[in-house]
Amino acid sequence: MSKTTGEYLITREKNIYEVVIGLEIHAQVLSNSKLFSSSSTKFGAEPNTQVSLVDAAFPGMLPVINEYCIKQAVKTGIGLKAKINKKSIFDRKNYFYADLPQGYQISQYKHPIVGEGTVILDMPYGQREIGIERLHLEQDAGKSIHDLDPQSTFVDLNRSGVALMEIVSKPDLRSLDEVNAYVKKIRSIMRYLETCDGNMQEGSLRADVNVSVKKKGTVDLGTRCEIKNVNSIKFMQMAIDYEANRQVDLIEEGKKIDQETRLFDIKKNETRTMRSKEDAHDYRYFPDPDLLPLELKNDFIEKIKSEIPELPDEKKKRFIDKFNLSSYEANILVSDKETSSYFEKVIKNSDVKLATNWITGELFALLNEKDLEITQSPISSENLSKLINLIKNGTISGKIAKTIFELMANGDLDPQKVVEEKGLKQESDPKALESLIDKVIAENPDKVKEYKSGKEKLFGFFVGQAMKVSDGKANPKLVNDILKKKL
Amino acid sequence: MSDITSQKLTELIKNIKDKKISSEEVTKSFVEKAEKARTLNCYITEDFDSAIKKAKKFDSKPNFNLKLPGIPIAVKDLFCTDGLKTTAGSKILNNFIPTYESTVTHNLWNEGGILLGKLNCDEFAMGSSNETSFFGNVQSPIDKNLVPGGSSGGSASALASNLTPVTIGTDTGGSIRQPASFTGTVGLKPTYGSCSRYGIVAFASSLDQAGPMAKNVKDCALLHEVMSSYDLKDSTSVDFKRNNYSELLTNNIKGKKIGIPKEYRVDGMAKEIEDLWIKGIEYIKECGAEVIDISLPHTSYALPTYYIVAPAEASSNLARYDGVKYGFRSDGENLIDMYERTRSEGFGNEVKRRIMIGTYVLSSGYYDAYYLKAQKVRKLIKNDFDEAYKKVDAILTPSTPSSAFKIGEKTNDPVSMYLNDIFTVPINLAGLPGISIPAGLDIKGYPLGLQIIGKAFDEQTLLNIAYAMEEKINFKNNIKEWWIK
Numbered sequence: 001m002s003k004t005t006g007e008y009l010i011t012r013e014k015n016i017y018e019v020v021i022g023l024e025i026h027a028q029v030l031s032n033s034k035l036f037s038s039s040s041t042k043f044g045a046e047p048n049t050q051v052s053l054v055d056a057a058f059p060g061m062l063p064v065i066n067e068y069c070i071k072q073a074v075k076t077g078i079g080l081k082a083k084i085n086k087k088s089i090f091d092r093k094n095y096f097y098a099d100l101p102q103g104y105q106i107s108q109y110k111h112p113i114v115g116e117g118t119v120i121l122d123m124p125y126g127q128r129e130i131g132i133e134r135l136h137l138e139q140d141a142g143k144s145i146h147d148l149d150p151q152s153t154f155v156d157l158n159r160s161g162v163a164l165m166e167i168v169s170k171p172d173l174r175s176l177d178e179v180n181a182y183v184k185k186i187r188s189i190m191r192y193l194e195t196c197d198g199n200m201q202e203g204s205l206r207a208d209v210n211v212s213v214k215k216k217g218t219v220d221l222g223t224r225c226e227i228k229n230v231n232s233i234k235f236m237q238m239a240i241d242y243e244a245n246r247q248v249d250l251i252e253e254g255k256k257i258d259q260e261t262r263l264f265d266i267k268k269n270e271t272r273t274m275r276s277k278e279d280a281h282d283y284r285y286f287p288d289p290d291l292l293p294l295e296l297k298n299d300f301i302e303k304i305k306s307e308i309p310e311l312p313d314e315k316k317k318r319f320i321d322k323f324n325l326s327s328y329e330a331n332i333l334v335s336d337k338e339t340s341s342y343f344e345k346v347i348k349n350s351d352v353k354l355a356t357n358w359i360t361g362e363l364f365a366l367l368n369e370k371d372l373e374i375t376q377s378p379i380s381s382e383n384l385s386k387l388i389n390l391i392k393n394g395t396i397s398g399k400i401a402k403t404i405f406e407l408m409a410n411g412d413l414d415p416q417k418v419v420e421e422k423g424l425k426q427e428s429d430p431k432a433l434e435s436l437i438d439k440v441i442a443e444n445p446d447k448v449k450e451y452k453s454g455k456e457k458l459f460g461f462f463v464g465q466a467m468k469v470s471d472g473k474a475n476p477k478l479v480n481d482i483l484k485k486k487l
Numbered sequence: 488m489s490d491i492t493s494q495k496l497t498e499l500i501k502n503i504k505d506k507k508i509s510s511e512e513v514t515k516s517f518v519e520k521a522e523k524a525r526t527l528n529c530y531i532t533e534d535f536d537s538a539i540k541k542a543k544k545f546d547s548k549p550n551f552n553l554k555l556p557g558i559p560i561a562v563k564d565l566f567c568t569d570g571l572k573t574t575a576g577s578k579i580l581n582n583f584i585p586t587y588e589s590t591v592t593h594n595l596w597n598e599g600g601i602l603l604g605k606l607n608c609d610e611f612a613m614g615s616s617n618e619t620s621f622f623g624n625v626q627s628p629i630d631k632n633l634v635p636g637g638s639s640g641g642s643a644s645a646l647a648s649n650l651t652p653v654t655i656g657t658d659t660g661g662s663i664r665q666p667a668s669f670t671g672t673v674g675l676k677p678t679y680g681s682c683s684r685y686g687i688v689a690f691a692s693s694l695d696q697a698g699p700m701a702k703n704v705k706d707c708a709l710l711h712e713v714m715s716s717y718d719l720k721d722s723t724s725v726d727f728k729r730n731n732y733s734e735l736l737t738n739n740i741k742g743k744k745i746g747i748p749k750e751y752r753v754d755g756m757a758k759e760i761e762d763l764w765i766k767g768i769e770y771i772k773e774c775g776a777e778v779i780d781i782s783l784p785h786t787s788y789a790l791p792t793y794y795i796v797a798p799a800e801a802s803s804n805l806a807r808y809d810g811v812k813y814g815f816r817s818d819g820e821n822l823i824d825m826y827e828r829t830r831s832e833g834f835g836n837e838v839k840r841r842i843m844i845g846t847y848v849l850s851s852g853y854y855d856a857y858y859l860k861a862q863k864v865r866k867l868i869k870n871d872f873d874e875a876y877k878k879v880d881a882i883l884t885p886s887t888p889s890s891a892f893k894i895g896e897k898t899n900d901p902v903s904m905y906l907n908d909i910f911t912v913p914i915n916l917a918g919l920p921g922i923s924i925p926a927g928l929d930i931k932g933y934p935l936g937l938q939i940i941g942k943a944f945d946e947q948t949l950l951n952i953a954y955a956m957e958e959k960i961n962f963k964n965n966i967k968e969w970w971i972k
Binding site: 053056057058059060061062063064065092094096098101102103104153155282284285286289290291292 | 567573575580583585586587589684685686687688689691692693719720721722723799800802803805806807809811812813822826846849850851854858
């Protein structure tokens, strides 16, 4: 794939193919209680301890909409710059399964709560605008556990009825990098809005991937296959790569691609048929008669709009305009809410340029190495800010700063105190430096001679010596100035 | 004092408040009566010991401010009752004991009512004769081997045979009004959204509505005011001003305009039904109300529309009875096999028939032609009523196209059975209140009912008209206690 054009092409002897990708992201709504019941949604509880009579579909139980989940969906819709539908309808999607107690899932079919929107991706080759088809609310099912007993399947209904937002993209994605950027962007927006924690390990973000291929330059889309329930970006990319190549091979062999639902087998790194179009479920969607159409009032929407925080695109623009950051730097800093807020805390009392460099450089390297999130950073924003100020006011050199940073990483130390305790303060007293340099000159008469006879390269040698003698604490700028005078 | 069990609810309340009788005496009387009437098969589950205990408890510390002070009441077995088996007349719930109480029954007990037990009904309220119940037929007290109507057949029989002073049923297409009509009792189907559906085993969610059944209009009004409440646990419950219907009840309906819809004069309608209707119109006039001919042009589409909408919703509502979580299970080789065995053995034929119809009309390729079309027609039917109510305050029709029929007479002819609901289903489709009051007897001495249909949320006017007519009709039910040997 080309990094400069973003083209993701599959080349065969005679033909070149483009890959067309669309995603259906299932994002668990961040809410203490479920979509239609007051049960807790907390992850990791003992099986079947967070199940109400409604979640277990007891006779005569009725769903009651959780207004907070509606608010979260609207918020997300606004974050996706999408149309908020003032009237939406909950439908029943009917199918039998042991972990679906009602025998139907309450979802939104023809009239979703959120309509078309857009998401901007910053790619190395420029901005890409990805269309959002819709966002709708639905209930999650419970969990079937097949591997605890050889004879039986166990069912855990803790997840049954938890609110999900299904965010459907248009088939606008064209490469694995774009898939990566898109998922991260959606996740970032939802985290900024606090509408989904985006935690893929816990399953609060999963996706169905639609893939088709077409000959380069043609307009009509090919037959697509849907790969169900992929739960990491890496697996999405692997699945797409396998699936696109499988489709190209079929076309090359003159065979037809069947529209079908497929599963991605992580161990074998391949997709395989789950069910063909003929076997597709007839879900018999119809409006849920237990729920009235959902009608949103203007002031409800306006109030939510007024609560929307600054989102990554706007924040990025502000960082560039106000702090003079490069687009690249700004992108990194706004990519997630916690990083940007860490950054903003650091620069409240310190130099922006230095802060940018230290966060995107040393701090990210440290977090990477220790596999930590920024919220788990061993160095607080407060202490990093102090460290930067020590550099800026000349108390320490950049080199000493790196040493202190390493010490700080093992216990969030106050850099001011480290400097004092370890005596790492930069030596900037001209008199002290002069005597130090006099000593260096006195000890190296031969080199002085050579230097004076025109070997100017030796200047660096004297600087090095002065730094060495001072244990690295000498102020390099002053050392330079004094040396120039003395030599 | 007359026999306790033949007293009206309001009489019983007065006698209890005047301390002429105790709740225990009343409860024991109804229990004894029921024990002698098991031939009628009204009860699925008796809760008599517990009822007597509750009555004693009431008597030990009576609260006469309650609206139903120590009054024993048996209810249709479609209402979930905390700690007492609730079957919906089905094998699939034969062993189901809820841990919760329906809002409607909760309201009764909250006002001092005492649960006597659970009354027989058609399986999942699907039927017009109580013959689809897993727990067997209910006999009408009117005559041996006569159906009491359905689906609230056990309720109607128990009421007419004095096993309970009042009772509650549910009405999806006529399940309160038709059995009331067959047994010479009063049955009200309130406006959709008036009584909470929380804790009632669902048949067709957009049509189901609980309502009171009583021996006269005043009792019916009182029971209704106790049952009806706005309930946040039911999203279709409506927050409107509810009256103390019984206190505001008046027989003064002078100047009220009553519509007579020509479309209800169906082909082949029995002459006695037509005569009853004409008699009803005369009574209306005698009460000083004005009679106006109206048209409800889409009436003939109501029954087919109902038999698409109701089964569609039922097919989905009944999906939860799958053997996984509660109720009957028949083990199988695998999950699908278990589902198939459980549902084949657990549901009766009528329920299966409706699940299949419902599944069919919602299937892709048929949805638009059936379900969607039916929803459009439903809207037209509602519009008919909206138009009519610009001119009239209420509408008078017969309750049923015939009097009660014999057990087994229609079991092999579902369509003829469905036709029983021809006058009642339009009201459910339109979400309106309707009441059936006894208005006469046919040549066999079987009761016939008249239906009054009201404006949405105007149960008061409806009850007032019924009250005024009741006085004029002065109906006497002709019940010999043939089941007592």
